[in-house]
Amino acid sequence: MTVEDVEVFRARVRDWMAVNLPRKRDSQPSVRPDDPSEQRQQKAQLLQRMLFDGGFGGICYPREYGGQGLTPEHQRAFNEEGEAYELPEGLNIPTMTIIAPTLLEFGTPEQLHRWLPPILRGDAVWVQFLSEPTGGSDLAGLLTRAERSEDGFVVNGSKVWSTMAYAADYALCLARTNWDVPKHRGLTMLAMKVHQPGVTINRIRNVTGSTGDFCEEFFDDVRVPADDVLGEVDDGWTVASRLLFHERQAVGGASPFAVGRGMNETSSETRLDLTLLAASVDRLGSDYVRQIVAEAHALHIVSGQLVQRVRTGMRTGQFPAPAGSLPRLMAARVNVRCADIGLEIAGAAAGAWTEMQHLGGEYGHAYLARQSVELAGGSTEMQRNMISERLLGMPREFAPDRNIPFREVKNNQSRRSAS
């Protein structure tokens, strides 16, 4: 079957959107930040259902699993046409851009028939169970254990930094199945039902004081059927590596699977925020403020241009996969610089404000969480390791845990119990 011409597709998208999709409210982000996350997610699921019913669900996913069997160019055309409309952007991370591409790479046909159609219909939301309280960057050093039972595995341990796990249906959970081999070789990726006996989920309160989307989970004898192992037993690191690749792509804004705006692509509205802030505190006449407002604006634009470049380089094969760390690092650096600039422009109002000065206050408040973008989805230190080692070929860091059985490796738990 020949693939539909992109411009023909675009015209079809344009007509369909005009009739079927709600428009974004003027001068407002598609969802107000004060919308509760769960409501936001339900709305995204409804929008995803509309896309699916209209024949636009999972544009780059195979038709046999409910997708459209088209290309990233079609997805891009769709996103360009969709600028003015509400889209299920809230499902991008992690379900659409991280989990589903990984499932597609490792799932058996049986698994994909079971898992992908509900995702593309907007019925199922997935989450990642990766980081643990004992370590985030050293993912392969995780301690959650999965032990074989009659019909599958029994899981014990805990995970953290999973986004909106409380509202998810399934999780990809990386657990240790073999302690007698080096750390990368004893892991298995499990598809775990989130709401089942033995799983306890807590929402983590953010530095800003709000209860955010991050969760922690505790597993007490949680059962996972053998059919729900993704990839091979003890070869979960291979799966996790691809999951992390898709995560870097997604967080850096370079995922070809993203519906609507990727994470690193700011709208022209967002880019005006600091100018509006400067205007609100009457400082647009200051040469200094004009300089830093323009700097922030330029950084946002360059960040988007880098995403395009890396996307192109990966398509033409001139950039290897670890190049996904570049947009990821850029997004973090820009975020930090812009948080600093926001704080600077807001002036005194960043420290204390009345209702009148709330805009300045928002920047003071947001500044508290400045580092979160440097940490989420792999810290910038890890990204810099990735760039220098995998992209530039510089020597890898010394690691004493690489070639010994994992049970002999020192970790934060064994060190605590020894002292």
Add this chain to the structure above:
Amino acid sequence: MHLEATPEQQFLLESMSKFLDAEASPQKLRELYDDSIALDPEYWRRGAELGWISMLVPEQWGGGTLSGRHLPDLMLLAEAFGRSAAPGPLTPCNVVAYAVSQAGSTSQREAILQGLTSGETIATWCLAGTSGRWSPNSVSINASETSDGFRLDGIACYVEAASQADWLLVTARATDGLIQFLVPGSAPGLTIQPMTSVDIVRRFGQVSFAGAVVPVSAVLGDPGDATDLVERQLQLAAIIQCAEANGCAGRVFEFTLKYMFDRYSFGRPLASYQALKHRFADMKLWLECCYATADAAAEAFERGDADAPELVSVAKSYIGDHSVPLIQECVQMHGGMGVTWEHDIHLYLRRALVNRALFGTPEQHREMIAGLLSETVASR
């Protein structure tokens, strides 16, 4: 690094790089340092044969490119120039060739383009005054109408290759806006005072017009306000400067990275130190951003997009802010050798510094961006 170069462009790049490696080697650049002209006519003519000044000129006037992609080809060339910190007035010759191609009369095209594209003649552009501001608002030469032409008064500064130029494109202020003239370098009433530059082979001059009289036939294009064309010339010049600065930064980054593997201290290669690895990761990020933003600006310019002025200012400010510091980081990586005359790194630092300073500093381009943002906010 070019992600979507066609086979023709690959060929173009290879032949240009080969020529520049041989004819603009670091050794040759050092030899030219004390030369007040620093440009061998034969070198320039041979370069022109490779198409250096042809890319923005239509084929009927002696121009054209192998790949048929005008500005992208020029970007490749400018980057190759930067990778060698090569001699020659690449930016002004191409800007004048562009302006004459776009707006020149038939006789102007005939008089000028053939010589420029073949490398027989050199042209440059007089725009900025001593204030060093590049914008249509800061033109400091005045043109007053006389009975049979115009009289020019004022000073243009930072004029590349002013002493060698056969033709000067002079942007001047008239009563009803900007006007541009094509003036022979030998015209009476103009004097050229050589300037000193940090660039090892680029030469600049200050051009003073004291009642220079030019005929009506010297006016570029139709009478009327030339501001739009001047804006585009400025954008084009900035884009070429950006590509060249990227070439400097890219070359320095590559040989410095290689040095990290060759140089040992405390029994291990410098490349194995995480403190240095992370700095290279940051530099790699800046470099890729520099390439990305220069390409985006060039594409917007070539397409005539409404946001081209904004994207050019984004690129010129970002690249100015990052190319020079990147090279300084690499100087640091070289240790003491990095601050010697003997090491090549200063050749590139010089070029990148000059390109940062001319055609609008990062500060000036940020002010441009701030102006656009203020307008957007005020219009709401």
